[in-house]
Amino acid sequence: MVVFKAVKKPIIKTSVAGAEISPLRPQYAVKTPPCIGTCPSGVDIRGWLITIAQAEAYGRTNEQAFEIAWGKITERNPFPAVCGRVCPHPCEDACNRKEKEGGVAVNALERFIGDFGIEKGLKLSRLSQEQRSEKVAVIGAGPAGLSCAYQLARRGYPVTVFEAFSKPGGMLRYGIPAYRQPRAVLDAEIQRILDLGVELKCGCVVGKDVSLDQLRREYRAVFTGIGAHKGLKLGVPGEDAPNVFTGTEFLNRVNSGEEVPVGDKVIVIGGGDTAIDAARVSKRLGAEVTILYRRTRAEMPAIKPEIEGALKEGVAIEFLAAPVEVLRENGLAIGLRSIRMELGEPDKSGRPRPVPKPGTEFDVPATAIIAAISQEPDFGPLPELHQGKDWINADRWGATKMDGVFAGGDDIELGLVSIAIAQGRFAAEAIDAHLRGVPLEMPQAPPPIKTEKMKLGWYKPADRHERPLLPVEQRGMDTEIEQGLSQEDAIAEAKRCMSCGMCMDCETCWMYCSNNCFVRLPKGEHYKVKLELCNGCKKCAEECPCGYIDLI
Ligand SMILES: Cc1cc2nc3c(=O)[nH]c(=O)nc-3n(C[C@H](O)[C@H](O)[C@H](O)COP(=O)(O)OP(=O)(O)OC[C@H]3O[C@@H](n4cnc5c(N)ncnc54)[C@H](O)[C@@H]3O)c2cc1C
Secondary structure (H helix, E strand, O other), rough: OOOOOOOOOOOOOOOOOOOOOOOOOOOOOEOHHEEEEEHHOOOHHHHHHHHHHHHOOOOOHHHHHHHHHHHHHOOOOOOOOHHHHHHHOOHHOOOOHHHHHOOHHHHHHHHHHHHHHHHOOOOOOOOOOOOOOOOEEEEEOOOOHHHHHHHOOOOOEEEEEEEOOOOOOOOOHHHHOOOOOHHHHHHHHHHHHHOOOEEEEEEOOEOOOHHHHHHHOOOOOOEOOOOEEEEEEOOOOOEEEEEEEEHHHHHHHHHHHHHHOOOOOOEEOOOOOHHHHHHHHHHHHOOEEEOOOHHHHHHHOOOHHHHHHHHHHOEEEEEOOOEEEEEEOEEEEEEEEEEEEEEEOOOOOOEEEEEEEOOOOEEOOOOOEEOOOEEEEOOOOOOOOOOOOOOOOOOOOOOOOOOOOEEOOOHHHOOOOOHHHHHHHHHHHHHHHHHOOOOOOHHHHHHHHEHOOOOHHHHHHOOOOOOOOOHHHHOOOOOOOEOOOHHHHHHHHHHOOOOOOOOOOOHHHHHHHOOOOEOOOOOOOOEEOOOHHHOOOHHHHHHHOOOOEEEE
Protein backbone atom coordinates (compact mmCIF):
# COMPACT_ATOMS: atom_id res chain seq x y z
CA MET A 1 0.00 0.00 0.00
CA VAL A 2 3.01 2.34 -0.05
CA VAL A 3 2.58 5.32 -2.27
CA PHE A 4 5.70 7.08 -3.49
CA LYS A 5 5.63 10.75 -2.85
CA ALA A 6 8.33 13.36 -3.33
CA VAL A 7 8.89 13.75 0.39
CA LYS A 8 12.22 14.61 1.83
CA LYS A 9 12.67 12.71 5.03
CA PRO A 10 12.64 15.25 7.86
CA ILE A 11 15.23 14.97 10.57
CA ILE A 12 13.41 14.03 13.71
CA LYS A 13 15.22 13.91 16.96
CA THR A 14 14.25 10.58 18.35
CA SER A 15 16.49 11.02 21.38
CA VAL A 16 17.82 7.56 20.70
CA ALA A 17 20.70 8.30 22.96
CA GLY A 18 18.32 8.72 25.86
CA ALA A 19 15.89 6.00 24.76
CA GLU A 20 15.93 2.58 26.27
CA ILE A 21 17.68 0.23 23.83
CA SER A 22 16.22 -3.23 23.87
CA PRO A 23 16.74 -6.57 22.10
CA LEU A 24 13.20 -6.28 20.69
CA ARG A 25 12.79 -5.77 16.96
CA PRO A 26 9.83 -4.38 14.94
CA GLN A 27 7.55 -6.60 12.93
CA TYR A 28 4.54 -5.57 10.88
CA ALA A 29 1.49 -7.44 12.11
CA VAL A 30 -2.04 -6.98 10.76
CA LYS A 31 -4.67 -6.89 13.51
CA THR A 32 -8.44 -7.24 13.47
CA PRO A 33 -9.99 -3.80 13.95
CA PRO A 34 -13.11 -3.50 16.12
CA CYS A 35 -15.33 -2.78 13.08
CA ILE A 36 -14.47 -6.04 11.34
CA GLY A 37 -14.43 -7.92 14.64
CA THR A 38 -18.02 -6.92 15.40
CA CYS A 39 -19.50 -7.08 11.88
CA PRO A 40 -21.72 -10.19 11.80
CA SER A 41 -21.12 -10.48 8.04
CA GLY A 42 -17.34 -10.23 8.56
CA VAL A 43 -17.00 -7.59 5.83
CA ASP A 44 -13.54 -5.99 5.41
CA ILE A 45 -14.83 -2.61 6.58
CA ARG A 46 -11.38 -1.12 7.16
CA GLY A 47 -10.31 -2.26 3.69
CA TRP A 48 -13.12 -0.56 1.81
CA LEU A 49 -13.05 2.61 3.93
CA ILE A 50 -9.32 3.05 3.31
CA THR A 51 -9.85 2.37 -0.39
CA ILE A 52 -12.17 5.39 -0.53
CA ALA A 53 -9.97 7.51 1.74
CA GLN A 54 -6.82 6.87 -0.29
CA ALA A 55 -8.27 7.15 -3.79
CA GLU A 56 -6.09 10.11 -4.70
CA ALA A 57 -2.91 8.65 -3.21
CA TYR A 58 -3.38 5.58 -5.41
CA GLY A 59 -4.01 7.62 -8.51
CA ARG A 60 -7.64 6.49 -8.70
CA THR A 61 -10.69 8.56 -9.41
CA ASN A 62 -13.28 8.61 -6.64
CA GLU A 63 -15.58 6.51 -8.82
CA GLN A 64 -12.88 3.87 -9.29
CA ALA A 65 -12.39 3.76 -5.54
CA PHE A 66 -16.15 3.47 -4.91
CA GLU A 67 -16.35 0.56 -7.33
CA ILE A 68 -13.47 -1.25 -5.64
CA ALA A 69 -15.09 -0.58 -2.24
CA TRP A 70 -18.38 -2.01 -3.54
CA GLY A 71 -16.55 -5.12 -4.73
CA LYS A 72 -14.94 -5.59 -1.32
CA ILE A 73 -18.30 -5.34 0.47
CA THR A 74 -20.16 -7.64 -1.90
CA GLU A 75 -17.56 -10.38 -1.47
CA ARG A 76 -19.46 -11.20 1.71
CA ASN A 77 -22.59 -9.09 1.60
CA PRO A 78 -24.60 -8.79 -1.63
CA PHE A 79 -26.93 -6.27 0.08
CA PRO A 80 -24.88 -3.13 0.83
CA ALA A 81 -27.70 -0.69 0.00
CA VAL A 82 -30.14 -2.70 2.16
CA CYS A 83 -27.75 -3.10 5.09
CA GLY A 84 -26.67 0.53 4.73
CA ARG A 85 -30.25 1.30 5.73
CA VAL A 86 -31.31 -1.31 8.26
CA CYS A 87 -28.18 -2.70 9.93
CA PRO A 88 -27.91 -1.56 13.56
CA HIS A 89 -24.16 -1.28 12.85
CA PRO A 90 -22.36 -2.75 15.86
CA CYS A 91 -19.18 -1.72 13.99
CA GLU A 92 -19.84 1.93 14.78
CA ASP A 93 -20.36 1.29 18.47
CA ALA A 94 -17.02 -0.55 18.60
CA CYS A 95 -15.06 1.91 16.39
CA ASN A 96 -11.93 3.31 18.09
CA ARG A 97 -12.80 6.74 16.72
CA LYS A 98 -15.70 6.89 19.19
CA GLU A 99 -13.05 7.77 21.80
CA LYS A 100 -12.58 11.02 19.86
CA GLU A 101 -15.51 12.66 18.02
CA GLY A 102 -17.68 9.57 17.51
CA GLY A 103 -17.29 6.34 15.55
CA VAL A 104 -16.96 6.41 11.76
CA ALA A 105 -20.44 6.50 10.15
CA VAL A 106 -19.89 3.10 8.49
CA ASN A 107 -23.58 2.45 7.94
CA ALA A 108 -24.21 5.71 6.08
CA LEU A 109 -21.09 5.03 3.99
CA GLU A 110 -22.22 1.50 3.22
CA ARG A 111 -25.50 2.90 1.96
CA PHE A 112 -23.62 5.46 -0.14
CA ILE A 113 -21.56 2.70 -1.76
CA GLY A 114 -24.60 0.42 -2.10
CA ASP A 115 -26.59 3.17 -3.84
CA PHE A 116 -23.58 3.89 -6.06
CA GLY A 117 -23.55 0.21 -7.08
CA ILE A 118 -27.25 0.33 -8.00
CA GLU A 119 -26.94 3.62 -9.84
CA LYS A 120 -23.98 2.36 -11.89
CA GLY A 121 -25.55 -1.05 -12.49
CA LEU A 122 -22.54 -2.89 -11.02
CA LYS A 123 -22.66 -6.67 -11.40
CA LEU A 124 -21.83 -9.23 -8.74
CA SER A 125 -18.72 -11.20 -9.55
CA ARG A 126 -18.29 -14.95 -9.86
CA LEU A 127 -15.51 -16.68 -7.96
CA SER A 128 -14.76 -19.03 -10.85
CA GLN A 129 -16.04 -19.80 -14.33
CA GLU A 130 -16.36 -23.49 -13.38
CA GLN A 131 -19.87 -24.93 -13.96
CA ARG A 132 -20.81 -27.43 -11.27
CA SER A 133 -23.39 -30.08 -12.07
CA GLU A 134 -24.75 -30.53 -8.52
CA LYS A 135 -28.09 -28.72 -8.12
CA VAL A 136 -28.87 -26.99 -4.83
CA ALA A 137 -32.33 -26.01 -3.52
CA VAL A 138 -32.82 -23.02 -1.23
CA ILE A 139 -36.05 -22.69 0.76
CA GLY A 140 -36.93 -19.07 1.48
CA ALA A 141 -35.89 -15.92 -0.40
CA GLY A 142 -35.00 -13.87 2.68
CA PRO A 143 -31.49 -12.51 3.23
CA ALA A 144 -30.23 -15.91 4.50
CA GLY A 145 -31.52 -17.88 1.50
CA LEU A 146 -30.48 -15.25 -1.04
CA SER A 147 -27.00 -14.90 0.47
CA CYS A 148 -26.59 -18.69 0.33
CA ALA A 149 -27.86 -18.74 -3.27
CA TYR A 150 -25.46 -15.93 -4.22
CA GLN A 151 -22.41 -17.61 -2.71
CA LEU A 152 -23.29 -20.93 -4.41
CA ALA A 153 -24.08 -19.36 -7.79
CA ARG A 154 -20.75 -17.54 -7.85
CA ARG A 155 -19.08 -20.89 -7.25
CA GLY A 156 -20.82 -22.27 -10.34
CA TYR A 157 -23.69 -24.27 -8.75
CA PRO A 158 -27.17 -24.31 -10.33
CA VAL A 159 -29.43 -22.93 -7.58
CA THR A 160 -33.22 -22.82 -7.33
CA VAL A 161 -34.86 -20.71 -4.61
CA PHE A 162 -38.37 -21.73 -3.48
CA GLU A 163 -40.30 -18.86 -1.91
CA ALA A 164 -43.76 -19.05 -0.33
CA PHE A 165 -44.70 -15.39 -0.86
CA SER A 166 -45.34 -13.79 -4.23
CA LYS A 167 -42.13 -11.73 -4.05
CA PRO A 168 -38.62 -12.37 -2.66
CA GLY A 169 -36.99 -10.53 0.24
CA GLY A 170 -38.49 -12.16 3.35
CA MET A 171 -38.74 -9.76 6.29
CA LEU A 172 -36.94 -7.11 4.23
CA ARG A 173 -40.18 -6.81 2.22
CA TYR A 174 -42.91 -8.25 4.45
CA GLY A 175 -41.63 -7.04 7.83
CA ILE A 176 -39.51 -3.89 7.59
CA PRO A 177 -41.66 -0.97 6.33
CA ALA A 178 -40.87 0.84 3.06
CA TYR A 179 -40.08 4.15 4.83
CA ARG A 180 -36.99 2.36 6.23
CA GLN A 181 -36.32 -0.04 3.36
CA PRO A 182 -37.40 1.26 -0.07
CA ARG A 183 -38.61 -1.60 -2.25
CA ALA A 184 -36.82 -0.37 -5.39
CA VAL A 185 -33.49 -0.71 -3.56
CA LEU A 186 -34.37 -4.21 -2.37
CA ASP A 187 -35.53 -5.24 -5.86
CA ALA A 188 -32.30 -3.98 -7.44
CA GLU A 189 -30.06 -5.87 -5.01
CA ILE A 190 -32.08 -9.09 -5.39
CA GLN A 191 -32.10 -8.84 -9.19
CA ARG A 192 -28.29 -8.79 -9.24
CA ILE A 193 -28.26 -12.16 -7.47
CA LEU A 194 -30.79 -13.58 -9.93
CA ASP A 195 -28.64 -12.24 -12.79
CA LEU A 196 -25.98 -14.76 -11.76
CA GLY A 197 -28.37 -17.45 -13.01
CA VAL A 198 -30.22 -18.19 -9.77
CA GLU A 199 -33.73 -19.54 -10.47
CA LEU A 200 -36.50 -18.13 -8.26
CA LYS A 201 -39.86 -19.87 -7.80
CA CYS A 202 -42.22 -17.56 -5.91
CA GLY A 203 -45.61 -18.64 -4.56
CA CYS A 204 -44.24 -22.10 -3.81
CA VAL A 205 -44.63 -23.31 -0.22
CA VAL A 206 -42.20 -26.13 0.49
CA GLY A 207 -44.06 -28.76 2.48
CA LYS A 208 -47.27 -28.01 0.57
CA ASP A 209 -46.55 -27.42 -3.13
CA VAL A 210 -43.40 -29.52 -3.10
CA SER A 211 -42.17 -31.71 -0.25
CA LEU A 212 -38.81 -31.49 1.47
CA ASP A 213 -38.27 -35.16 0.62
CA GLN A 214 -38.75 -34.42 -3.06
CA LEU A 215 -36.23 -31.58 -2.89
CA ARG A 216 -33.76 -33.88 -1.11
CA ARG A 217 -34.16 -36.45 -3.88
CA GLU A 218 -33.86 -33.96 -6.74
CA TYR A 219 -31.15 -31.69 -5.34
CA ARG A 220 -27.75 -32.61 -3.96
CA ALA A 221 -28.15 -30.19 -1.03
CA VAL A 222 -30.95 -28.13 0.51
CA PHE A 223 -30.62 -24.88 2.47
CA THR A 224 -33.56 -23.86 4.66
CA GLY A 225 -33.91 -20.18 5.41
CA ILE A 226 -37.60 -20.02 6.26
CA GLY A 227 -37.21 -17.28 8.86
CA ALA A 228 -39.57 -16.80 11.78
CA HIS A 229 -42.93 -15.53 10.60
CA LYS A 230 -45.27 -16.94 13.24
CA GLY A 231 -46.04 -14.21 15.75
CA LEU A 232 -46.30 -15.33 19.36
CA LYS A 233 -49.63 -14.90 21.12
CA LEU A 234 -49.94 -12.96 24.35
CA GLY A 235 -51.48 -15.86 26.25
CA VAL A 236 -54.16 -13.69 27.85
CA PRO A 237 -57.98 -14.13 27.74
CA GLY A 238 -59.84 -12.49 24.86
CA GLU A 239 -56.96 -12.25 22.38
CA ASP A 240 -58.73 -14.24 19.64
CA ALA A 241 -60.73 -11.15 18.65
CA PRO A 242 -60.45 -10.26 14.93
CA ASN A 243 -58.92 -6.84 15.71
CA VAL A 244 -56.05 -8.37 17.74
CA PHE A 245 -53.07 -9.10 15.50
CA THR A 246 -49.58 -10.40 15.96
CA GLY A 247 -46.89 -7.93 14.88
CA THR A 248 -45.60 -10.06 11.98
CA GLU A 249 -49.14 -10.73 10.70
CA PHE A 250 -50.03 -7.03 10.87
CA LEU A 251 -46.87 -5.87 9.10
CA ASN A 252 -47.14 -8.64 6.52
CA ARG A 253 -50.68 -7.61 5.63
CA VAL A 254 -49.85 -3.90 5.39
CA ASN A 255 -46.64 -4.58 3.44
CA SER A 256 -48.58 -6.85 1.06
CA GLY A 257 -50.72 -3.86 0.16
CA GLU A 258 -53.79 -4.91 2.16
CA GLU A 259 -55.90 -2.30 3.90
CA VAL A 260 -55.87 -3.22 7.58
CA PRO A 261 -58.53 -1.36 9.56
CA VAL A 262 -57.01 -0.45 12.93
CA GLY A 263 -59.26 2.43 13.92
CA ASP A 264 -57.97 5.43 15.81
CA LYS A 265 -56.49 3.93 18.98
CA VAL A 266 -53.89 1.21 18.69
CA ILE A 267 -52.04 -0.53 21.50
CA VAL A 268 -48.84 -2.32 20.55
CA ILE A 269 -47.29 -4.74 23.02
CA GLY A 270 -43.55 -5.41 22.91
CA GLY A 271 -40.17 -3.68 22.89
CA GLY A 272 -38.36 -5.00 19.81
CA ASP A 273 -38.06 -3.87 16.19
CA THR A 274 -41.37 -5.49 15.25
CA ALA A 275 -43.19 -3.52 17.97
CA ILE A 276 -41.62 -0.23 16.90
CA ASP A 277 -42.35 -0.86 13.21
CA ALA A 278 -45.95 -1.91 13.97
CA ALA A 279 -46.42 1.25 16.04
CA ARG A 280 -44.97 3.60 13.42
CA VAL A 281 -47.01 1.93 10.66
CA SER A 282 -50.19 2.24 12.77
CA LYS A 283 -49.37 5.92 13.27
CA ARG A 284 -49.12 6.29 9.49
CA LEU A 285 -52.56 4.63 9.20
CA GLY A 286 -53.89 7.53 11.25
CA ALA A 287 -54.14 6.04 14.73
CA GLU A 288 -53.08 7.32 18.10
CA VAL A 289 -50.54 4.71 19.24
CA THR A 290 -49.29 3.53 22.60
CA ILE A 291 -46.61 0.88 23.04
CA LEU A 292 -46.84 -1.17 26.21
CA TYR A 293 -43.47 -2.53 27.35
CA ARG A 294 -42.96 -4.56 30.50
CA ARG A 295 -39.46 -3.29 31.29
CA THR A 296 -37.86 0.18 31.00
CA ARG A 297 -36.38 1.99 28.01
CA ALA A 298 -32.88 0.81 28.96
CA GLU A 299 -33.89 -2.83 28.37
CA MET A 300 -35.78 -2.25 25.11
CA PRO A 301 -34.17 -4.52 22.48
CA ALA A 302 -35.28 -2.39 19.50
CA ILE A 303 -32.69 -0.43 17.52
CA LYS A 304 -32.17 2.80 19.51
CA PRO A 305 -32.68 5.34 16.66
CA GLU A 306 -35.91 3.52 15.79
CA ILE A 307 -37.21 4.07 19.33
CA GLU A 308 -36.24 7.74 19.08
CA GLY A 309 -37.92 7.96 15.66
CA ALA A 310 -41.16 6.51 17.01
CA LEU A 311 -41.19 8.94 19.93
CA LYS A 312 -40.54 11.90 17.60
CA GLU A 313 -43.48 10.80 15.44
CA GLY A 314 -45.75 10.92 18.47
CA VAL A 315 -45.88 7.25 19.51
CA ALA A 316 -46.33 7.03 23.27
CA ILE A 317 -44.54 4.34 25.28
CA GLU A 318 -45.95 3.05 28.55
CA PHE A 319 -43.04 1.42 30.33
CA LEU A 320 -43.28 -1.18 33.11
CA ALA A 321 -46.71 -2.42 32.07
CA ALA A 322 -47.92 -5.80 30.78
CA PRO A 323 -51.25 -7.05 29.36
CA VAL A 324 -53.61 -9.09 31.52
CA GLU A 325 -56.77 -9.38 29.42
CA VAL A 326 -58.19 -8.18 26.12
CA LEU A 327 -61.48 -6.43 26.90
CA ARG A 328 -64.16 -7.27 24.34
CA GLU A 329 -67.62 -6.18 23.28
CA ASN A 330 -69.63 -8.12 20.67
CA GLY A 331 -66.54 -10.20 19.97
CA LEU A 332 -64.35 -7.17 19.13
CA ALA A 333 -61.49 -5.92 21.29
CA ILE A 334 -62.38 -2.56 22.84
CA GLY A 335 -59.50 -2.20 25.24
CA LEU A 336 -56.69 -3.79 27.17
CA ARG A 337 -56.49 -4.51 30.87
CA SER A 338 -52.87 -4.18 31.96
CA ILE A 339 -50.87 -4.33 35.15
CA ARG A 340 -47.93 -2.27 36.39
CA MET A 341 -44.60 -4.06 36.67
CA GLU A 342 -41.40 -3.56 38.60
CA LEU A 343 -37.93 -4.87 37.85
CA GLY A 344 -36.69 -7.85 39.82
CA GLU A 345 -33.63 -10.12 39.70
CA PRO A 346 -31.99 -10.73 36.30
CA ASP A 347 -33.54 -13.54 34.23
CA LYS A 348 -31.86 -15.93 31.73
CA SER A 349 -31.40 -13.07 29.24
CA GLY A 350 -29.44 -11.12 31.87
CA ARG A 351 -32.08 -8.40 31.91
CA PRO A 352 -34.01 -7.64 35.10
CA ARG A 353 -37.11 -9.78 35.35
CA PRO A 354 -40.37 -7.80 35.15
CA VAL A 355 -42.53 -8.62 38.17
CA PRO A 356 -46.27 -7.67 38.31
CA LYS A 357 -47.34 -5.35 41.14
CA PRO A 358 -50.57 -6.83 42.53
CA GLY A 359 -53.59 -4.53 42.60
CA THR A 360 -52.24 -2.12 39.96
CA GLU A 361 -54.43 -3.21 37.02
CA PHE A 362 -55.62 -0.45 34.70
CA ASP A 363 -57.74 -0.38 31.53
CA VAL A 364 -56.92 1.43 28.30
CA PRO A 365 -59.43 1.67 25.41
CA ALA A 366 -58.31 0.40 21.99
CA THR A 367 -59.67 -0.06 18.47
CA ALA A 368 -56.92 -2.57 17.63
CA ILE A 369 -54.26 -4.43 19.60
CA ILE A 370 -50.98 -5.64 18.12
CA ALA A 371 -49.02 -8.28 20.02
CA ALA A 372 -45.43 -7.85 18.85
CA ILE A 373 -43.74 -9.80 21.60
CA SER A 374 -41.70 -12.21 19.46
CA GLN A 375 -41.92 -14.67 16.59
CA GLU A 376 -40.85 -18.19 15.72
CA PRO A 377 -40.48 -20.27 12.57
CA ASP A 378 -43.69 -21.58 11.05
CA PHE A 379 -43.04 -25.33 10.92
CA GLY A 380 -46.65 -26.05 9.86
CA PRO A 381 -45.75 -27.28 6.35
CA LEU A 382 -42.32 -28.59 7.40
CA PRO A 383 -42.79 -30.57 10.64
CA GLU A 384 -39.71 -32.69 9.85
CA LEU A 385 -37.52 -29.61 10.51
CA HIS A 386 -39.04 -29.17 13.94
CA GLN A 387 -36.87 -31.47 15.97
CA GLY A 388 -38.42 -31.07 19.38
CA LYS A 389 -37.28 -27.46 19.67
CA ASP A 390 -38.71 -24.17 18.47
CA TRP A 391 -35.78 -23.65 16.12
CA ILE A 392 -33.85 -25.74 13.61
CA ASN A 393 -30.85 -27.36 15.23
CA ALA A 394 -27.77 -26.50 13.15
CA ASP A 395 -24.02 -26.36 13.78
CA ARG A 396 -21.66 -23.42 13.21
CA TRP A 397 -21.73 -24.07 9.45
CA GLY A 398 -25.48 -24.57 9.26
CA ALA A 399 -25.35 -28.39 8.96
CA THR A 400 -28.46 -30.01 10.43
CA LYS A 401 -28.94 -33.60 11.59
CA MET A 402 -30.50 -34.40 8.15
CA ASP A 403 -27.86 -35.38 5.62
CA GLY A 404 -27.40 -32.68 2.96
CA VAL A 405 -29.80 -30.27 4.69
CA PHE A 406 -28.38 -26.97 5.94
CA ALA A 407 -30.04 -24.04 7.69
CA GLY A 408 -29.38 -20.42 8.64
CA GLY A 409 -31.00 -17.11 9.50
CA ASP A 410 -33.98 -16.55 11.79
CA ASP A 411 -35.04 -20.21 11.63
CA ILE A 412 -32.05 -21.19 13.76
CA GLU A 413 -32.19 -18.14 16.06
CA LEU A 414 -33.86 -14.72 15.81
CA GLY A 415 -31.23 -12.30 14.63
CA LEU A 416 -30.42 -9.50 12.23
CA VAL A 417 -30.18 -9.14 8.48
CA SER A 418 -26.38 -9.14 8.67
CA ILE A 419 -26.41 -12.35 10.75
CA ALA A 420 -28.73 -14.04 8.24
CA ILE A 421 -26.42 -12.99 5.39
CA ALA A 422 -23.41 -14.40 7.23
CA GLN A 423 -25.16 -17.68 8.03
CA GLY A 424 -26.26 -18.04 4.40
CA ARG A 425 -22.62 -17.64 3.35
CA PHE A 426 -21.32 -20.12 5.94
CA ALA A 427 -23.85 -22.69 4.76
CA ALA A 428 -22.89 -22.09 1.11
CA GLU A 429 -19.24 -22.70 2.00
CA ALA A 430 -20.25 -25.85 3.89
CA ILE A 431 -22.40 -27.08 0.98
CA ASP A 432 -19.53 -26.43 -1.44
CA ALA A 433 -17.13 -28.41 0.77
CA HIS A 434 -19.75 -31.17 1.25
CA LEU A 435 -20.26 -31.52 -2.50
CA ARG A 436 -16.56 -31.46 -3.30
CA GLY A 437 -15.80 -33.83 -0.41
CA VAL A 438 -13.17 -31.50 1.05
CA PRO A 439 -12.75 -30.45 4.69
CA LEU A 440 -13.97 -27.08 5.86
CA GLU A 441 -11.58 -24.69 7.48
CA MET A 442 -12.48 -21.71 9.59
CA PRO A 443 -9.95 -18.98 8.73
CA GLN A 444 -8.15 -17.65 11.80
CA ALA A 445 -8.70 -13.92 12.29
CA PRO A 446 -5.62 -11.89 13.29
CA PRO A 447 -5.60 -10.76 16.95
CA PRO A 448 -7.77 -7.73 17.78
CA ILE A 449 -6.23 -4.29 18.01
CA LYS A 450 -6.93 -2.74 21.39
CA THR A 451 -7.65 0.98 21.77
CA GLU A 452 -4.59 1.32 24.05
CA LYS A 453 -2.38 0.28 21.13
CA MET A 454 -3.69 3.18 19.02
CA LYS A 455 -2.13 6.65 19.17
CA LEU A 456 -5.40 8.52 19.06
CA GLY A 457 -3.72 11.91 19.49
CA TRP A 458 -1.96 11.47 16.13
CA TYR A 459 -5.24 11.73 14.23
CA LYS A 460 -6.56 15.19 13.41
CA PRO A 461 -9.97 15.99 14.91
CA ALA A 462 -12.73 15.42 12.35
CA ASP A 463 -16.43 15.66 13.08
CA ARG A 464 -18.73 12.82 12.12
CA HIS A 465 -21.08 13.30 9.16
CA GLU A 466 -24.64 12.43 10.04
CA ARG A 467 -27.19 11.60 7.37
CA PRO A 468 -30.08 14.04 7.18
CA LEU A 469 -33.54 12.91 8.30
CA LEU A 470 -36.80 13.81 6.64
CA PRO A 471 -38.80 16.24 8.85
CA VAL A 472 -41.56 14.43 10.79
CA GLU A 473 -44.36 16.33 9.01
CA GLN A 474 -43.13 15.09 5.59
CA ARG A 475 -42.99 11.41 6.56
CA GLY A 476 -45.33 8.84 5.04
CA MET A 477 -45.67 5.10 4.51
CA ASP A 478 -43.29 4.99 1.55
CA THR A 479 -41.17 8.11 1.91
CA GLU A 480 -37.73 7.18 3.14
CA ILE A 481 -36.82 8.90 6.40
CA GLU A 482 -33.03 8.65 6.32
CA GLN A 483 -31.36 10.44 3.44
CA GLY A 484 -28.01 9.59 1.92
CA LEU A 485 -24.64 11.32 2.41
CA SER A 486 -23.35 13.62 -0.33
CA GLN A 487 -20.25 12.39 -2.16
CA GLU A 488 -18.17 15.07 -0.48
CA ASP A 489 -19.37 14.06 2.99
CA ALA A 490 -18.91 10.36 2.19
CA ILE A 491 -15.26 10.86 1.22
CA ALA A 492 -14.60 13.06 4.25
CA GLU A 493 -16.24 10.45 6.47
CA ALA A 494 -14.17 7.61 5.02
CA LYS A 495 -11.07 9.68 5.79
CA ARG A 496 -12.03 9.53 9.47
CA CYS A 497 -11.17 5.82 9.46
CA MET A 498 -8.03 5.36 11.56
CA SER A 499 -7.03 2.13 9.81
CA CYS A 500 -6.71 0.39 13.18
CA GLY A 501 -4.19 -2.44 12.99
CA MET A 502 -3.25 -1.95 9.33
CA CYS A 503 -0.61 0.23 7.61
CA MET A 504 -2.09 3.38 6.02
CA ASP A 505 1.14 4.74 4.53
CA CYS A 506 1.47 7.54 7.05
CA GLU A 507 5.28 7.16 6.99
CA THR A 508 5.59 7.68 10.72
CA CYS A 509 7.81 4.62 11.26
CA TRP A 510 10.05 5.67 8.39
CA MET A 511 10.35 9.22 9.72
CA TYR A 512 11.11 8.24 13.28
CA CYS A 513 13.73 5.63 12.42
CA SER A 514 17.15 7.27 12.78
CA ASN A 515 18.93 4.15 11.53
CA ASN A 516 17.14 4.01 8.15
CA CYS A 517 15.77 0.50 8.78
CA PHE A 518 12.60 1.19 6.75
CA VAL A 519 13.00 0.75 3.01
CA ARG A 520 10.11 1.79 0.78
CA LEU A 521 8.66 -0.97 -1.36
CA PRO A 522 6.42 -0.66 -4.44
CA LYS A 523 2.74 0.19 -4.03
CA GLY A 524 0.80 -2.08 -1.75
CA GLU A 525 3.79 -3.69 -0.07
CA HIS A 526 4.50 -1.18 2.71
CA TYR A 527 8.11 -1.16 3.88
CA LYS A 528 10.85 -3.69 4.18
CA VAL A 529 12.45 -3.58 7.61
CA LYS A 530 16.23 -4.03 7.61
CA LEU A 531 16.56 -5.54 11.03
CA GLU A 532 20.34 -5.65 10.80
CA LEU A 533 20.32 -1.83 11.02
CA CYS A 534 17.88 -1.72 13.94
CA ASN A 535 19.28 -0.69 17.31
CA GLY A 536 16.11 -1.58 19.22
CA CYS A 537 15.09 1.98 20.06
CA LYS A 538 11.38 0.94 19.73
CA LYS A 539 10.41 4.36 18.36
CA CYS A 540 8.70 2.92 15.25
CA ALA A 541 6.34 0.77 17.31
CA GLU A 542 5.77 3.46 19.89
CA GLU A 543 4.91 6.09 17.29
CA CYS A 544 2.92 3.96 14.80
CA PRO A 545 -0.55 5.53 15.14
CA CYS A 546 -2.53 2.49 14.06
CA GLY A 547 -0.80 -0.22 16.12
CA TYR A 548 0.51 -2.06 13.07
CA ILE A 549 4.01 -2.65 14.45
CA ASP A 550 4.73 -5.28 17.07
CA LEU A 551 8.01 -5.69 18.90
CA ILE A 552 9.26 -9.24 19.00
C1 LIG B 1 -40.61 -6.06 11.74
C2 LIG B 1 -39.17 -6.46 11.70
C3 LIG B 1 -38.21 -5.47 11.62
C4 LIG B 1 -36.86 -5.82 11.58
N1 LIG B 1 -35.93 -4.82 11.51
C5 LIG B 1 -34.62 -5.15 11.37
C6 LIG B 1 -33.64 -4.13 11.20
O1 LIG B 1 -33.92 -2.95 11.18
N2 LIG B 1 -32.35 -4.53 11.05
C7 LIG B 1 -31.98 -5.84 11.04
O2 LIG B 1 -30.80 -6.14 10.87
N3 LIG B 1 -32.91 -6.83 11.23
C8 LIG B 1 -34.20 -6.51 11.37
N4 LIG B 1 -35.14 -7.49 11.53
C9 LIG B 1 -34.71 -8.90 11.53
C10 LIG B 1 -34.45 -9.37 10.11
O3 LIG B 1 -35.46 -8.95 9.25
C11 LIG B 1 -34.31 -10.88 10.09
O4 LIG B 1 -33.31 -11.25 11.02
C12 LIG B 1 -33.95 -11.41 8.71
O5 LIG B 1 -34.86 -11.00 7.73
C13 LIG B 1 -33.88 -12.95 8.75
O6 LIG B 1 -33.61 -13.41 7.46
P1 LIG B 1 -34.06 -14.89 7.01
O7 LIG B 1 -33.64 -15.00 5.58
O8 LIG B 1 -33.56 -15.85 7.98
O9 LIG B 1 -35.63 -14.92 7.13
P2 LIG B 1 -36.77 -14.05 6.44
O10 LIG B 1 -36.28 -12.71 6.07
O11 LIG B 1 -37.90 -14.14 7.34
O12 LIG B 1 -37.07 -14.86 5.10
C14 LIG B 1 -37.60 -16.15 5.15
C15 LIG B 1 -38.32 -16.45 3.85
O13 LIG B 1 -38.68 -17.82 3.82
C16 LIG B 1 -39.98 -17.94 3.25
N5 LIG B 1 -40.59 -19.20 3.69
C17 LIG B 1 -41.00 -19.54 4.91
N6 LIG B 1 -41.50 -20.79 4.92
C18 LIG B 1 -41.42 -21.24 3.66
C19 LIG B 1 -41.76 -22.47 3.01
N7 LIG B 1 -42.32 -23.48 3.70
N8 LIG B 1 -41.56 -22.58 1.68
C20 LIG B 1 -41.01 -21.58 0.96
N9 LIG B 1 -40.63 -20.40 1.53
C21 LIG B 1 -40.84 -20.24 2.86
C22 LIG B 1 -40.69 -16.72 3.78
O14 LIG B 1 -41.81 -16.43 3.00
C23 LIG B 1 -39.60 -15.66 3.70
O15 LIG B 1 -39.61 -14.99 2.46
C24 LIG B 1 -36.49 -7.18 11.61
C25 LIG B 1 -37.46 -8.17 11.69
C26 LIG B 1 -38.79 -7.82 11.72
C27 LIG B 1 -39.83 -8.89 11.82
